[in-house]
Amino acid sequence: MTRFDATENRISLTHKRFPAYPREPAMLVRLMKAISQHVHDSANVLLREYGLNHTDYNVLMMLYGCEQQGMTVTQLRDAAAEKSANVTRVCNILCERGWIARFADPQDRRRVLVSLTTEGEKLVEQFLPSMASLLNQYGAAFDAQEIAVLETLLKRLLGVAEQIERNL
Incomplete structure (x- = not known):
């Protein structure tokens, strides 16, 4: 028996009470949500040693895997699958810690790019x-x-x- 069994029972009961409620798609969505939460929680335990959380990790990893010179906050938001406000907040913190840097895009000075610093790369390679x-x-x-x-x-x-x- 898993912690998810009660959720599965609730979904099945909802389907029984309201037959148009799609049990299988609902199960898929709930399973993905539960797995995501477990991954998030497990990662947070490991990353705590580095003063990071899973959201910080996602931002740092998207920058670490970036081939170009940097990413805009919008690109970073999409790549990390986070909300804009959250990415901005995380970038501010990571900038303050010296792990990422913001700079003007050489092709378009109006755009701001974000990239890992040398210290940020070293940090990523420590927790990888x-x-x-x-x-x-x-x-x-x-x-x-x-x-x-x-x-x-x-x-x-x-x-x-x-x-x-x-x-x-």
Whole structure:
């Protein structure tokens, strides 16, 4: 029995009481939410040692994986899947700590770009082994083929979610 069993029972009861309520899609959405929360909480435990949280990690990792000179806050928001206000707040904190820097875009001086500093890169490389281990633990639930199928399916669902959001 898992902590999710009660949620599954509630979804099933809702479907029974209101048959038009789509049990399977509701289960998928709730499962993704529950998994996301577990990943978030586990990452926070590991990142606490570095004075970071999962949102900080997402911002730092998007910048670490950036091939170009930097990213705008809007690009960073989209890449990290965070709200604009939250990314701005996190960037302010990470800037104060010396892990990221803001600068004018050389191609368009009106735009501000954000990038990792040398200290920020060193920080990321300190916590990457712990985070890689955590991610590998999640990935161990599946073989390589299952991971590839699940990635394809989740990307398809993400595309649907983005389309729904655009249409609202």
